[in-house]
C-alpha cells in the first residue's frame with residue numbers, strides 16, 4: 038500500500054467522523070471541549086462559524102453527525118452532539134461584539150436573494166462582511182422560511198429563532214417583506230430596485246404534496262401539512278377535530294401530529310404506508326411523538342376519503358405489506374382493507390418545488406421534475422450570475438444543508454463578482470498541534486468514560502398539551518452536560534506517526550485497548566485488512582499506513598475505525614514516534630482563505 | 646489526564662477462547678515500566694499464550710524475584726495467584742508451591758541479574774529438580790531496575806550507556822541450561838511475537854522446567870549504539886535456528902509442509918511440536934548436538950533463536966520423587982499428617 042499522506046487535510050478530517058458527516062463540517066470535538074471548559078460563548082461562536090444557526094440547529098438539526106459518531110461503534114450510542122450544541126447556545130454570553138464587523142464603505146456590488154430562509158440568510162451572512170449589499174425578497178411578512186412557518190414553537194422557541202435571524206439582518210440586510218418575486222426576468226432586468234450583480238434563488242420547496250383520492254374535494258377538513266402548520270403559526274387555525282389522521286411519516290408529519298395533540302385532539306394517528314424500518318422521520322422525533330400519545334400505524338395505504346353529507350367521517354386504507362421485487366424495489370401486497378373514522382385529515386407526504394415565477398426563456402435550463410439545473414460544485418444555474426441553494430436547488434433537505442449551500446454559493450458569488458473562475462474552489466488547510474504536556478499528561482481529557490448517553494428531560498406532558506408554545510425539551514442540566522461532554526472521544530486529537538523514530542518495540546501495538554495497531558509486511562489493501570491484529574472490516578474507515586520502518590522494513594498500520602484516541606500508544610512510545618496531535622480543519626469561506634478569521638465588530642479597527 | 650489505566654472497552658470483534666474469554670481478560674494492571682521496554686512485549690506474548698491455551702486464570706501461579714522483569718507478573722492474568730520473592734529466590738518459591746499444589750500452572754519471571762547473578766544457584770537447582778514450570782528469563786544484559794549496570798549476561802565488548810566496556814565473559818543461560826540437562830531450552834526475542842508465542846505455548850505444556858531466554862531490550866539503559874542487547878543489534882544478529890509450531894491437542898492440523906522438512910515431537914499431553922527448517926547436522930532433541938550448534942553460531946557472532954532443545958522423556962520433580970497424584974494441599978489432614986504413632990513407625994524404620 039502507498040503510505041498515507043496526512044498532509045492532505047481531508048485525511049484527518051475523515052477521521053473526525055462527526056465533522057466529516059456534517060454538511061457544514063462543524064468542528065464538533067473542539068466545541069464539546071469548550072463546553073466542558075465552561076466556555077459556552079466560544080463554543081457558540083465556533084459553531085456559528087460553520088453552521089450559522091447554532092441555537093436553531095441545536096434543536097432542529099437532522100443530525101447527520103450522530104449516526105456517524107465513532108462512539109456509536111464503541112458502545113452503541115452516539116454522543117448527544119446536537120443537544121450539546123443547544124447547551125452552548127442556551128448558556129452563551131453576549132455575542133454582539135463577536136459577530137463580523139461590517140464595513141461602512143460598501144464595495145458597490147448588490148446581490149438579490151429570493152426567499153428569506155436559511156440558505157439566503159447564510160449568503161447574506163457571508164457576503165455582508167465583505168462590503169456587499171444584499172437585498173432579500175420574502176413573500177411572507179416575516180423572514181425565516183420553513184424554520185418559521187413549519188417548525189412548531191414547541192420545538193423551536195421564537196426567541197431563539199428571531200435572535201439568530203436578527204444577528205444576520207442586523208448586519209444590514211435590505212429585507213423586503215411581503216415582496217414575492219413574480220418574475221425572475223423582471224428582477225434581472227432591474228424591476229425590483231436592481232440592477233443586481235448576482236441573484237441567489239433560496240426560495241425553498243414551498244408546495245406540500247397533494248393526495249388525490251376519491252372524496253378529496255368534498256370537504257374542507259383535509260389539509261396540506263405545511264400549509265396547515267403555517268396557518269397554526271399565523272394564528273389562523275387554533276382548533277382541530279377530535280380524531281385526526283396524519284398521512285405520511287416524515288418529520289413534517291411528526292410536527293403535524295404533535296401540533297394536533299396540542300390543539301386538543303384526543304386521538305391522533307400517523308398513518309404509514311410501509312413498516313417502521315422505511316420511515317423517513319428521525320427516530321427521536323418518532324419517539325417524541327409517541328411519548329406524547331400519538332399512535333403510529335404501519336402498513337396502511339390510503340385509498341379513499343369517506344365523506345357523508347359533506348362531512349368527513351373517515352378514511353379507507355388498504356392493508357399492505359411490502360416485499361422486494363425482482364428489480365430490488367419494494368412491491369406492495371394487499372391483504373384487504375379497513376376504515377378508520379376521523380374528523381380531520383392532514384397530508385404530510387412530502388414537498389414539491391414550484392417555480393412559476395421563473396421564465397423558461399431567460400437562459401435557466403430546467404431538468405428533471407421541472408427543477409432548474411444547478412451545478413453541484415458552483416451552485417450556479419445555467420445562466421451566469423444566477424445561483425441557487427437550499428431546497429430550491431435539489432428538493433427538500435435539512436437546514437444544515439441549506440446553510441452549507443449558502444456558504445458555497447457565497448464563495449461562488451464572490452468569485453463571480455471578482456471575475457475568477459467558479460470551479461476553482463478555495464482549498465482547505467489544517468493545523469496540527471501536539472497535545473503532549475508531560476510523560477503521562479495530555480492537554481485533553483484522554484481517559485475513556487464509560488457513561489451512557491444522557492437522556493433528554495421534557496416538560497410535563499399535561500403542560501405541553503395545554504400550551505402550544507411551550508418548548509417540549511428542557512435541554513441538558515449541568516450534570517448531564519458534564520457527563521455527556523466526557524463521552525466525546527476527541528477524534529480530532531489524532532494519532533500522528535513519525536516513521537523515522539520507530540524502533541518497532543511493539544509497545545503501542547500491545548497497549549492499544551481497541552487493537553487498532555499492527556506492524557506487518559506490506560500487501561494489497563484487501564489482503565492486508567484481513568491480517569491485522571483484528572481484521573479491519575469497516576471499509577468506510579481508512580487505514581493509516583506508514584512507509585517502510587527503519588529496522589525491518591515492515592509497515593506500521595493503524596485501523597482508524599475504533600480508535601478511542603486515548604493516547605496510550607503515544608504514552609507508551611519510547612521515541613515519540615507516535616504523538617497525539619490535534620488536527621484543526623481550516624475551512625475557506627467567501628473572501629477568506631482557509632484559517633483566516635473575519636474581523637469582529639467589537640475589535641478596534643487597528644487590531645482588526 | 647495523567648496516568649490512566651488501560652480502558653476496559655475493547656474491540657467488539659475480539660476472538661474468544663474455549664472459556665469464552667478474550668485476550669483482554671488475561672491482562673493485568675497497567676505497566677509502570679519504561680515506555681518501550683522489551684519486558685512489556687514479553688508480557689503481551691504471555692497474555693496471548695495463556696489466552697490461546699484457554700488456561701483458567703485462577704489456576705495460574707505467577708512468581709518472580711526482584712527487577713524490572715520481576716515486576717511484570719502484575720501486568721498479566723490479574724486473577725492469578727502471585728508472589729514476589731526476595732531477589733533471585735523465585736525458583737525456590739515455585740519449587741515449594743509446586744511441591745504443595747502440583748495442579749496449578751506455574752510461571753516464573755526472572756531477569757538476567759535475578760537469575761544469573763544472585764539467583765544463579767537457584768536457577769541451577771530448579772533445572773536439576775526439573776520443576777514443572779515455565780521459566781521466562783527476560784534478558785537485557787543489564788540490571789535495569791538499579792539503573793543499568795552490566796549483568797552477567799553482558800557480552801564481551803558490549804558498551805554501557807556510560808561508555809564503559811564489558812571485559813568479562815558472559816554466562817549464557819541457554820548453554821548453562823543445556824549443560825545442566827534441562828529438558829526444554831529456547832531463546833526468543835521480545836520483538837518477534839510470531840516466534841515467541843508458540844515457544845511459550847509449548848513451554849507451558851512441557852512437563853518439567855521449560856527455560857525460555859528472551860532477549861528483551863532495556864530501552865532506557867541498553868538500547869544504544871555499541872550495545873549487544875539492543876533492538877537493532879538483535880534484529881541484525883538474530884538467526885532463527887529452528888522454526889517451531891505448537892499444535893495443541895484437539896486443534897486440527899491444517900498447515901501443509903513438504904516431506905522431509907518437518908520433524909514432529911509429541912508432548913506429554915498429546916500436543917505436538919513441529920520443527921521446521923532445521924539446519925543439517927542439527928537435531929533439537931539431541932542435547933549435545935544442540936549445545937554444539939548454539940555454541941558454533943555464537944562463535945560466528947550470531948544470536949541463534951528458536952526452540953533449541955526439547956526432550957519430552959524426562960521426569961519432572963513429582964515423578965522423580967514418586968509423590969501422590971493428588972496435590973498435597975488437597976489431601977485430608979489425617980493423610981498428610983498421620984500422627985505421632987506413624988512418625989514413630991517411620992523413625993523406627995531408620996534405626
Ligand SMILES: Cc1ncc(C[n+]2csc(CCOP(=O)(O)OP(=O)(O)O)c2C)c(N)n1
Nearest residue numbers: 712713714732756757758759787788789790
Ligand atoms: C538482595 C538484593 N541485592 C541487590 C538488590 C538490588 N537489585 C535490585 S534489582 C537488581 C538487578 C535486577 O536485574 P535483572 O534481574 O536483570 O532485572 P531487570 O531490571 O534488568 O529486568 C539488583 C541487583 C536487591 N534488590 N536485593
Ligand code: SF4
Nearest residue numbers: 679682713789863864
Ligand atoms: S529500566 Fe530498562 S528494564 Fe527497567 S523498565 Fe526501563 S527499559 Fe525496562
Ligand SMILES: [Mg+2]
Nearest residue numbers: 756757787789
Ligand atoms: Mg536485566
